[in-house]
Amino acid sequence: MGVYATKGESREEIRARLKEAGVEYLWAQFVDMNGVAKVNQVPFAVFDDIIDEGAGFAGGAVWGLNQGPHSHDLMPRGPILKHFANCRGSPTRLWSTPIFL
Numbered sequence: 001m002g003v004y005a006t007k008g009e010s011r012e013e014i015r016a017r018l019k020e021a022g023v024e025y026l027w028a029q030f031v032d033m034n035g036v037a038k039v040n041q042v043p044f045a046v047f048d049d050i051i052d053e054g055a056g057f058a059g060g061a062v063w064g065l066n067q068g069p070h071s072h073d074l075m076p077r078g079p080i081l082k083h084f085a086n087c088r089g090s091p092t093r094l095w096s097t098p099i100f101l
Helices: 011-020 044-052
Strands: 003-005 025-031 037-043 083-087 090-096
Touching (some): 011 044
Antiparallel strands (some): 003 083, 083 090
16 A cells, blocks of 8 residues: 655656556545535546546535535535545555545
8 A cells, every 4th residue: 555645746747657556546535514524436537637627526415505406516626636545455546635615
């Protein structure tokens, strides 16, 4: 199990390193207004999309924002290229945190 800190690498360098490591999924996380972690597992194939557009979360699942099932998805983005860590027991999944609304 390793930790992947980006060390100021470019997006392309990070993508190549994670691909070489066999990463299949990224887990994007943010914390809601009550301190509850919200997590979305996204395929590595959409690496650029979660950086540029954000990782989609159901708005109704985030308490305190007056959103329901009919509301648009939340697309949080942030410094997700800063730190990655392997998920326990799964070398092909990486945890990426934090991202912000």
